[in-house]
């Protein structure tokens with residue numbers, strides 16, 4: 001297994017093409033806007049090195065018997081599914097942002113089980129292809145981006161009906177030794193920080209969409225592939241001098257990018273679906289199910305940090321004993337633990353797929369994610385309520401350090417800021433700055449990408465879960481229950 005440092009160094013070996021602010025970024029590994037997101041993925045390696053987390057972070061591979069990082073594992077039991085959620089909560093607690101490696105893990109499990117069923121029907125060799133690929137990923141301990149969300153163009157039209165066929169990733173050429181693909185995937189979590197990508201379809205497809213029903217693995221620095229980096233709220237604070245406190249979380253962050261495939265050649269051995277359109281929906285549903293489960297772990301871990309920071313802010317203001325404050329912290333905890341309950345529940349009710357790995361309970365995973373589209377917003381609302389407006393109105397770190405004289409008696413800007421933002425005797429204004437900027441970062445700054453808007457749209461927007469809840473909810477059977485007891489024939 002790799003160390004965190006080996007992971008970071010391994011990224012330098014890739015020829016990944018990254019663009020930001022209209023320019024190519026050559027040394028993207030050390031770029032101040034990108035590096036926190038790399039540090040965040042590196043934590044999935046660092047925590048795995050820590051003996052106290054060995055049971056959660058490492059497992060025995062079902063493919064090779066080797067010791068591997070759980071982020072590359074095929075879940076072998078409901079206990080594995082539960083441990084996945086616990087691992088994600090732990091990493092959310094350690095990073096207070098999106099650590100990105102779960103999309104790969106979720107794609108491994110969805111593609112593993114789906115390819116088995118495609119081969120069973122068509123005699124294809126996708127499952128063998130995938131097992132070989134995953135064995136390599138596990139043994140090398142690599143990061144893989146699971147890429148699903150196509151740009152989708154005109155949402156009222158199927159892939160083959162789009163004015164521009166590239167609105168969904170598709171095959172443009174079939175050769176004896178492989179396929180050539182074009183298209184793009186939007187808001188891809190951790191794309192730049194991954195060694196490989198697994199591409200999957202994003203919707204169910206019909207026969208006319210055959211060329212769009214395609215799944216494959218591709219190295220991140222493949223010829224013809226590049227990424228345009230997504231910007232985040234307050235991101236350029238990372239480029240400022242003397243702003244490590246203003247940044248809110250100087251250590252870690254998330255990352256999303258637009259990934260473009262411009263005539264990329266995919267050899268046969270890396271193809272996992274190629275025209276078997278009726279399996280596109282199965283792959284989507286399984287991947288989305290796993291990722292909806294994931295949010296019952298990672299968002300809860302970040303929520304733990306939001307709650308902790310809120311309690312600190314209250315303490316620094318001297319209001320921690322107020323019953324209204326205590327009650328708000330109880331409410332935040334209740335909401336956060338409800339999300340965890342959902343993550344654990346859909347895992348404990350998991351079942352074995354035909355291929356042998358474990359799938360979560362789809363209804364409960366969709367309920368989990370539906371709650372995630374709401375509760376973090378309420379948690380953030382309460383955090384802002386308790387923290388107070390200073391979270392967004394406080395002068396900059398540079399002001400707190402400024403020696404420019406402004407006062408009648410020669411007081412500097414720094415002294416004035418420190419005077420008026422002082423609360424309790426034993427609380428430094430710097431600690432107050434730190435906790436409020438940290439909350440700002442998670443509630444509406446760069447990390448809010450992961451905690452707020454991603455809670456809404458990541459792993460599918462709320463309506464996608466409602467469709468699944470409608471499908472899985474079995475209203476017919478519930479009507480029968482009522483009829484039986486009420487005596488209705």
Ligand code: SF4
Pocket residue numbers: 088097098099100101102103189294295298299450454458
């Ligand atoms: Fe993992 Fe959560 Fe980020 Fe998805 S949003 S990659 S589950 S940390």
Ligand code: FE
Pocket residue numbers: 189454458459
């Ligand atoms: Fe996500």
